[in-house]
Amino acid sequence: MEKTAGKRTVHSSQRQGAAKFLALPLIIWLAVFVIVPLFLVCCYGFTAEGADGTLHFSFENFARFTEPIYVKIMVRSLKIALISTVICLVLGYPAAYIMSRSSSKIRTLIILLILMPMWMNFMLRIHAWLTLLENGGLINTLLAAMGLEKVEFLGSEGAVVLGMVYNFLPFMIMSIYMVLLKLDNSLLEAAYDLGATPVQRFIKIIIPFSVPGILSGISMVFVPSVTTFAISQYFSNGTVRLIGDTIEKQFGAANNWNFGAAISIVVMVIVMLSMFAINKVDDGDIGERKMII
Template sequence: MKRFRALAIPYVIWAMLMLLLPMLLIAFYSVMKAGNSVLPFRLTFAHYIKFFTDPDFLLILGRSLLIAIKTTIICLLIGYPIAFFISRSSEKMQKTLVLLITLPMWINMLVRTYAWIGLLSNDGIFAALLKFLGFKHVNLLYTETAVLIGMVYNFLPFMILQINTALTKMDKSLLEAANDLGANKVQTFRRVIFPLSISGVVSGITLVFLPAVSSFFIPKLLGGGQYFLIGNVIENQFITVGEWNFGSAISMIMAIIMMLSMMAVRRAERRSGEEVSS
């Protein structure tokens, strides 16, 4: 076993250089400001105070959390039935369906998002369909609806794959036992299938919520700059304004929010697992 530990050394070094070191630099920039020739840097929490005392930034943060929650809920409502259908299909059909879901992910996410600009424009397919149904003055692009569609489209496969993995690993003898005990399909799903798939649901929620709350190019492209989220604020501070310290402070705030969210989700998973086992 000790011999195999040496194989992990390159990964540990890579993780420290690519993950830990950038986070430390961001944390450093977030609590520093330019000083003088004697003290090049001075410790300050003014960047954090600026964020939490400015109602505009708090509004953008709330909007980002809200749209991430909406995206996660929509992905769960759409993804669970799809994953359930895949898990109940034959083994050959499962491979085909999983391939169809993962196939768009082979294309760069930025390219796929650009494609939605044409689909959601006034001359696009969706606008033409809505006009055919009798809706007038249809304008989907550069709205919250467009941003939601783009996020759900890009992050839905993560939800489906995680839930499908949990469902396919489920012990089928438990379903047979529930049937033998007289449980109908609804009772079997509520008492057996869904509780045993919680791990996949939790993983899917994590993989959807975290990138959705920090996404910046989807609202930038589909929102047209009119729908500003916290990811756009961070990008703007680093690239346009040049306020690296303030941008780093916002990045650290988002990192803490993400870690707290993951802890809350994992805690809920453990509680559900204890209830199932009891």
């Protein structure tokens, strides 16, 4: 291993000059659109406006975040994101497994059915759900026509979870599916051959093999679930406030960019920590692939 690595560096050193030049656009892109904005967010987060209108360094935005109302919102956001992720995993895994074991015709059809809604506009999909669920919506009209009582679907945490699962499930399915696709059928036959029952085979071979897919699926669902705001606003009629909504409000209606930036930083750190924890699990050399956040 070390020998080949050594050889490779000898070769690549000759091309380093050109490689550096080719990397320039990427470096500029990263600097302008990632590092500078991040720096600006930090500038806002760690400063506060004094009485005379001048900015000074301060932790007061972070201090304000420890107020019970904001902690409560943060916890609620994490809770809803966690529930959504678990539901996505429970629904997505069997779907991904069935897809990976189907014939290529059926597989293509299912992928198309899963991905097609995603090619439609995000807001359009949300409004489609609203027409189904709202008080005067399709389902309640049907219930009323059958003489049953109307059900208040929207405006609860459950409705927000539904919206998130609907929107993020394809990410979970596709992440797991891509890994399971690489599962060689002979591995399953080998497990069978060595005396594993179908259940043992699933637990000892299929699940460990798909861990990288499960982890990337979790991060693909959990991260947007924590930070989203549109879904919660529409599905709860604004009654279930999440951390994303709070940030959006600070930058919009409340016009307090300093506090909004501070919340963003806190959320970013929490997400980074959770991703770090997930990466730790993946380090058990289960898959060759590293997590991409």
